[in-house]
Amino acid sequence: MVQENNATELLRWYVESGIDEALEEQPVNRFKAPESVTPKPTTLPKAPPPSTEGVSDAAAAPPVLTAQPTAPPPTPPTPRPPTELVSRDEATKSARTAAAAADSLEALRDAMAAFEGCPLKQTAKSMVFGDGTADAKLMFVGEAPGAQEDRQGLPFVGPAGQLLDKMLAAISLQRSDVYITNILPWRPPGNRTPTDSEIAACMPFIERHIELVAPRILILVGGTSAKTLLGTTQGIMRTRGKWLSYTREGLDNPIPVRAILHPAYLLRSPAQKRETWIDLLEIKQRLEEG
Ligand code: URA
Numbered sequence: 001m002v003q004e005n006n007a008t009e010l011l012r013w014y015v016e017s018g019i020d021e022a023l024e025e026q027p028v029n030r031f032k033a034p035e036s037v038t039p040k041p042t043t044l045p046k047a048p049p050p051s052t053e054g055v056s057d058a059a060a061a062p063p064v065l066t067a068q069p070t071a072p073p074p075t076p077p078t079p080r081p082p083t084e085l086v087s088r089d090e091a092t093k094s095a096r097t098a099a100a101a102a103d104s105l106e107a108l109r110d111a112m113a114a115f116e117g118c119p120l121k122q123t124a125k126s127m128v129f130g131d132g133t134a135d136a137k138l139m140f141v142g143e144a145p146g147a148q149e150d151r152q153g154l155p156f157v158g159p160a161g162q163l164l165d166k167m168l169a170a171i172s173l174q175r176s177d178v179y180i181t182n183i184l185p186w187r188p189p190g191n192r193t194p195t196d197s198e199i200a201a202c203m204p205f206i207e208r209h210i211e212l213v214a215p216r217i218l219i220l221v222g223g224t225s226a227k228t229l230l231g232t233t234q235g236i237m238r239t240r241g242k243w244l245s246y247t248r249e250g251l252d253n254p255i256p257v258r259a260i261l262h263p264a265y266l267l268r269s270p271a272q273k274r275e276t277w278i279d280l281l282e283i284k285q286r287l288e289e290g
Contacts, residue, residue: 091117091201099208105134108208112185118201120144120186120194126153130181130209137287138173139215140164141206142262143224144184146191155180156263163263164221167276171284179213181206183228199228211250217283218246218255222262229257236261240279243286258283 086094094117102108109129121127128145131154140156148158156164168174184202188194206229210218220226223236230244239259247254260279261272 086117088197088200091197092203095201096204099204102208102212105130105209105212108205108212112205115205118184118186118198120184120188120198123189124186125150127185128153128155128182128187129185130179131155132175132179133177134179134213136177136179136213137216138178138219138283139210139213139217140178140180140219140221141210141225141229142180142182142221144182144194145187146264147187150187155182159267160262160264163267167263167280170277171280179215181209183225193224199224203228207248207250210246210255211248214251215255217286218257219283220257220259222260222265226259230259241275243282256286 095115098111098115099108102111109127112129113127115121124145128149142156145155146158146160149155149161155161164180165175168178183199183206184194185205188198210229218229220229220239226236226239227233229246230239232239236259240261242258244257244259245254246257258279261276266273266276
């Protein structure tokens with residue numbers, strides 16, 4: 001009983017520490033083509049002539065050849081289906097076609113669910129599309145789902161999401177008043193930072209998502225979201241604290257943008273909450289100005 005409790009505690013500790021993936025002990029190169037093993041003819045090594053030195057005639061008689069046990073021929077590995085490698089450009093192109101054809105949020109969700117160009121889909125438990133009101137004035141775009149979001153299929157429901165809810169409450173808003181989504185709809189394993197290829201593959205979807213929601217103000221939550229949607233290499237400390245603009249061909253007008261510090265960062269660095277509070281007040285003021 002004591003051991004069982006210890007094991008449960010250990011598992012809980014793993015999950016809380018972010019260790020929630022069962023990985024293999026050895027790295028596997030999944031891009032490597034399966035080796036074709038051609039069984040080689042088995043040749044017996046030639047035995048050296050027996051030494052007769054200091055041995056009687058009888059003992060020096062030629063050895064009787066007995067059948068050597070031969071190893072069974074190696075079984076060729078079962079060929080794995082070839083990994084379909086989709087280039088970054090091909091993935092982005094197919095996402096662009098699918099996203100452009102989506103004329104509603106439901107159609108966009110279906111198009112993303114059918115998309116096979118982002119490998120994160122293979123490791124994620126669910127696709128996290130979005131949450132909130134489709135005709136919201138404020139749209140929040142984060143980076144990618146974390147463990148809890150992946151489990152529940154909703155954005156910002158883990159510890160960072162709970163802080164985001166409090167940030168909204170600070171400007172008299174609740175989740176249902178706004179629209180929340182992410183750059184990527186699938187969780188990167190172990191919450192690692194998404195790669196440029198993963199972002200490029202999914203980019204047309206978030207662009208279409210923004211066009212369909214067409215918010216009055218776009219809030220980019222954290223550095224990855226700000227860099228991606230503003231097309232800048234500047235860090236969040238430089239992009240936050242000012243009004244910027246998001247422009248795309250499919251939009252009637254540019255959308256005013258604010259980049260804010262990510263709530264996950266604020267949980268680690270609470271001293272920065274003050275800056276974010278100021279950002280939120282400015283956002284509230286602009287909303288009220290109509
Ligand atoms: N962090 C994000 O950027 N998005 C989520 O949905 C959760 C955590």
